[in-house]
Amino acid sequence: MITASWRRSMAAGIDPEATAAPLIYDVAHMGDVRDAHPLQPLLLLLATTLTAMADQSAHVAVITDSSGNVMWRDGNRAIMRCGDRIGLADGHQWAEVSMGTNGIGTALAERRPVHVYSEEHLMKVLHVWSCSASPIIDPDTDEVLGCVDISGTAPSLHPATVALVSATAKLAETQLALRMHERDERLRRRYDALRDHDSILITATGRVIGGDPSGLLGERVPVPVPGESISLPGDRAGLLEPFHDGFLLRTSRATTPPTLQLRLLGEGTPTATIGGRKLTLSLRHAEILALLALHPRGLTAEQLSFYLYGDDGNPVTIRAEIHRLRAQLGATVTAKPYRLTVPLEADFLHLMRILNNASAKAVARAYPGPLLPRSESPELRRARDELEVQVRAHLLRNGSPDDLWTYAQTANGRDDLQILERISTSLPNSDHRAITARTRLRAP
Template sequence: MSYADLAAYSRLLRGAHETAVTGDACPDGPRRLIGASWRRSLDAGIDPATGAAPLAFSAAGLADARASHPLRPLVPLFVETLGRMAGEAAHIVVITDREGRVLWREGDRGTMRRADRVGLADGHAWAEDRMGTNGIGTALAMLRPVHVYSEEHLVHVLHVWSCSAAPIVDPDSGEVLGCLDVSGTASSLHPATVALVGATARLAEAQLTLRMHEHDEQLRRRYESLRSRPGILLSPTGRVLAGDPGGIAGERVPLPAPGGRMLLRDGRVAVLEPFADGYLLRSAPSAAPPTLRLALLGDGPPAAVLGERRLPLSLRHAEILALLALHPRGLSAEQLSFHLYGDDGNPVTIRAEIHRLRTQLRGTIGAKPYRLTSPLEADFLQVRRLLAAGEPASLARAYPGPLLPRSESPEIRRERDELEVQVRTCLLLRGSPDDLWTYAQTSSGRADVQVLERIAASLPSTDHRAAAAQARLFAG
């Protein structure tokens, strides 16, 4: 806490809370982490007068979620480590999934009855966009241990509560599995509890790592028992376990559907086959992998063509593919995040987008670092080649407009501006009136005074293109 006197901090928070809810500026407010969480929660439409967290699971749905969740074997560890302390201090221990939905709860019975009234109970959702600033939701949003004290909660009914929470990350996939939380009344839960909760979350991750290694070893033994080993052994999540001494596949491969093909680093095509509860990646008969074609120039919606499939792209997916095309050696999640968002980027967001993109474009994006693994054709890279070759006629036909004109990515804006300047300069210096007229149909060239003047001066006055250029100049 920034204030030794919690009563004074509570008074400050009450004033800051009122101004945050009304949208007014506050000269002094909560610590930065909480202020940012308030803004996210309000932007998500959270009403501070909300009475309780919403129910996310039916009884049957909760039972299914518990049975299949990777943290289920670790519940006894959480209860043993934190349960006795929680019971003696009148606290409760809560375990959620990655969406902040409560799967298990243990602790003081009286406190659990109070928690029932605000939905801090099995099956209820505590993500920030469901219940505002709180230990569970904010720890999941920030991917770090968090203590939320009393009036730091956005929702009024939670002001009598404090909570310490920490996310739990899967050591295999790197994805968040869920959140561990200890909650109690504001006066009884010391802020230092967050250190204990964080240490318990790390202990859980260590247990998951041990289980992962034990499972890996079992898979390796089965693999080594084969008379011949014509393939690379993969874990269920695509980690390379054996059969790849040259490192051709890297540390992890994106998993196509069983029977699906992928391109290895040495240019060989491989096919995925189930093996025990993992996979074997075997060399496939020689066949050219499908070419990935990107159409990212101009005002039309961006699209990708993979083989015979044409796939519309969201702006974010188009930006990621453009950056990977510009960096053929690959980019980490942190580098992609910086190129897309600058210093405000979050690598976790990028990993989620890459996961969706790899599902859509199976076998085209490698990992660690993220990179394109299929043969690539991109309209903006073709424009680069035509600029280098000095072919204005082909250049004019190949350039329908700027690269992803709606993108605010710093890296793509630089590439877009550089391409635009080079195309315009090349056509003004070396292009024919036909080439200039083609460029004048793009969003950039339509009102370009110098281009229009050159067209009007170069073509006979009877030519409709000269008349159109004059009309645009007059209108401008």
């Protein structure tokens, strides 16, 4: 195992004379990193277990993500100060491609518990260290989620420590399995409540958990994409549609995936409707959906972060928000890049489409107010301002007094002097709309 790890490390160009792990995350962003990670609900349990081991044996305990990036560290203060000098600390990366053979990186690469002692490390600076580490493997996806590690100076770390970190990893996997089964049961209960059972129930990760007693699909299908067609035996095809936080595979009749409907114009609360469910959106989730609607080919986490926050953005925060958004809307957003995977109807996109050829009356009716008026996103501010200018110009050029009055009820139209003057001069003096327009014009 060590020989194979050295070969991988040398092939990756690791310098045995290097002195420290690279810093990947700013420590100030570690809270966001932890919140975005699937192990976040178990961090307290793991930290408590590992800290007890490290305190008793004068070592340092570490939890990483699947890339070997340290998410949490605690233990003996003197050993942690030594760890600081080699980057065995929050935000640093310990994958084999960064640090060569080491407990964390090799455990992740091998997908099994390992003990790396002293000069088994490729980098010379690590020869005074020994470490025992074990990967945590998601029972839902069979993917490595992260790693738990106990490290210390070479003479003091007993090889039996590997059994302790292995048990800790198994504890995490057991908790993950329990949570998975609870999610499955909730999904099955919703599925059982359906009158139409002409479908197969599939989790968001592709596991088949209902409606397939003959094992037509096996235990798992590729990770589903809404609207995707799956070939079935007997020259049939099934179409996937979102169902709560999973999917239904319709096998007996053609169907189309449900449409995601967004209502983001005006001063009301932004909402999304899908599969008959109407959901209230937080401002951040509404902003993300609006940006994805404006960029149908998709956006990376870095692009989304820039469009939302400008140069101060943090892609880790975006990943955490996407995780929460998918918990609310199911797998309607896919990754790499992030994009919407279901048919979309959005009030602001509809307005953009009709501006060039629709009547002023249709435009006025389609515009209840600005796009997400509370948003400070640079990209959405630009889109909001452009839409406002286009609507206003269209109505001033083509609109009747009725159309202008409709616009005057919006957030920006209420105090628009040109709109109000046009209303006041186009309607009889006794018309209540003309009276209201003159009153607004006289207001300080």
